[in-house]
Amino acid sequence: MSTIKKILVIGAGIAGTAVCYWLRRFGFYPVLIEKSACIRKGGQGLDIRGVAIDIVKKMVIYEQICKMRTQVECGRYVDVVGKTLHEEKGEKFAFRQDEDVEILRGDLIEILMKTIDDVPCHFNQSIDSIEQNDDDVIVYFKDARVEHYDLIIGADGIHSSIRRMVFDKDEYRLVNLAEAYFSIFSIPNYLNLSHTEVQCETNEKLVSITSDKDPKTAQVAFMFRSQHVWNNLRDEHEQMQFLRDIFHDFGWEAQKILELMPNSHDFYFDSVTQVKMRSWTKGQVALVGDASYSASPLSGQGNNLALVGAYILAGELKAAEGNYRLAFNRYNELLHPFVEANQQLGAWVSESFLVPDAVSKEVAEERSNRILQKVQIISNAIKLPEYE
Ligand SMILES: Cc1cc2nc3c(=O)[nH]c(=O)nc-3n(C[C@H](O)[C@H](O)[C@H](O)COP(=O)(O)OP(=O)(O)OC[C@H]3O[C@@H](n4cnc5c(N)ncnc54)[C@H](O)[C@@H]3O)c2cc1C
Numbered sequence: 229m230s231t232i233k234k235i236l237v238i239g240a241g242i243a244g245t246a247v248c249y250w251l252r253r254f255g256f257y258p259v260l261i262e263k264s265a266c267i268r269k270g271g272q273g274l275d276i277r278g279v280a281i282d283i284v285k286k287m288v289i290y291e292q293i294c295k296m297r298t299q300v301e302c303g304r305y306v307d308v309v310g311k312t313l314h315e316e317k318g319e320k321f322a323f324r325q326d327e328d329v330e331i332l333r334g335d336l337i338e339i340l341m342k343t344i345d346d347v348p349c350h351f352n353q354s355i356d357s358i359e360q361n362d363d364d365v366i367v368y369f370k371d372a373r374v375e376h377y378d379l380i381i382g383a384d385g386i387h388s389s390i391r392r393m394v395f396d397k398d399e400y401r402l403v404n405l406a407e408a409y410f411s412i413f414s415i416p417n418y419l420n421l422s423h424t425e426v427q428c429e430t431n432e433k434l435v436s437i438t439s440d441k442d443p444k445t446a447q448v449a450f451m452f453r454s455q456h457v458w459n460n461l462r463d464e465h466e467q468m469q470f471l472r473d474i475f476h477d478f479g480w481e482a483q484k485i486l487e488l489m490p491n492s493h494d495f496y497f498d499s500v501t502q503v504k505m506r507s508w509t510k511g512q513v514a515l516v517g518d519a520s521y522s523a524s525p526l527s528g529q530g531n532n533l534a535l536v537g538a539y540i541l542a543g544e545l546k547a548a549e550g551n552y553r554l555a556f557n558r559y560n561e562l563l564h565p566f567v568e569a570n571q572q573l574g575a576w577v578s579e580s581f582l583v584p585d586a587v588s589k590e591v592a593e594e595r596s597n598r599i600l601q602k603v604q605i606i607s608n609a610i611k612l613p614e615y616e
Pocket of ligand 1: 240241242243244261262263264268269271272273274279292313335353354355383384385386389392412420496516517518524525526528530531534569
């Protein structure tokens with residue numbers, strides 16, 4: 229029987245909640261901490277596809293996800309004066325088929341949180357430093373508490389502070405794909421869209437507006453390329469000003485959306501970045517999800533990588549019966565080819581979007597078909613081990 233019991237999981241996103249679920253199911257005692265005051269429910273629809281469907285079925289949450297799924301029925305491409313270029317059924321527009329299902333990020337986290345009722349979860353908490361020794365890991369919290377754990381799992385997203393604390397600078401690389409940036413937020417549904425996504429793409433910029441189940445709200449996404457030199461990429465004022473500068477002459481609905489932007493409650497902005505690491509583990513610390521192998525939002529696979537990684541990390545800890553070194557080696561070994569395939573997909577998609585001219589019907593259709601084909605192969609490109 230494993231001697232590893234107490235595991236601290238940092239970050240209550242998809243990876244953090246999923247790894248807690250599997251650790252608990254496999255007989256460990258995780259404790260989850262999150263730096264925000266509550267679950268961060270922002271984000272647009274995330275697709276669950278490929279082997280991640282088998283995982284959510286094993287977690288017995290697939291039916292629930294399907295019940296709460298998004299219901300975008302129509303995807304429409306428009307030009308900069310709003311003229312329709314072409315329309316597609318929602319499923320094809322979002323590269324889904326068969327059992328694939330899309331759910332809002334916030335709804336997925338809510339479902340995952342319910343699966344870990346028996347896991348202590350503390351908000352408004354983060355850590356200052358950790359100290360690894362032969363017996364355990366000493367964790368120094370920001371509020372001056374000191375606690376001991378057997379293992380630490382960093383699930384704290386693309387800007388992971390655990391990664392910075394534990395790994396040397398030459399042990400990870402952040403790659404901004406094709407100098408692309410990405411912003412999403414909610415605004416009132418002033419266009420009265422119903423179960424529809426409208427997208428306008430030209431001059432290496434893209435704006436989309438979607439309204440789905442909530443008729444009052446619309447989700448906006450901006451995507452673009454830029455060689456901008458940042459004072460502080462994490463500063464929200466600088467991010468918003470940057471969007472205004474880039475999109476002021478875009479046309480279509482961009483100006484109106486930019487006026488509504490400051491009142492949005494869930495503004496999110498980031499570079500389209502991948503995290504590259506040879507090993508996601510060091511000593512008694514493992515990283516999971518975007519913290520370790522973000523494939524970028526453009527891969528459409530971030531949550532699926534997080535779900536698969538969480539399952540394999542917890543499963544290997546169970547299989548190794550306490551030998552975390554063995555488990556961590558297996559986790560790295562099993563997951564690397566899958567991560568690499570997904571990161572290649574993310575890089576390829578980032579090159580195919582944000583075309584220099586107005587996107588034509590032919591380009592959009594050809595791109596949709598190719599992405600759909602690739603994503604179906606790559607989302608299945610791992611054989612999941614059985615741990616029970
Ligand atoms: C608000 C938000 C909106 C997003 N929207 C989209 C989207 O629309 N489309 C898309 O493809 N991807 C989106 N993503 C990314 C997507 O969630 C991930 O690619 C994928 O689900 C893997 O998630 P993760 O759990 O590894 O990381 P994340 O989802 O980023 O979760 C990390 C969690 O860790 C917490 N955290 C961070 N630092 C600390 C710390 N020091 N201590 C404690 N907790 C910490 C964060 O608050 C967050 O809750 C979004 C992420 C966030 C946080």
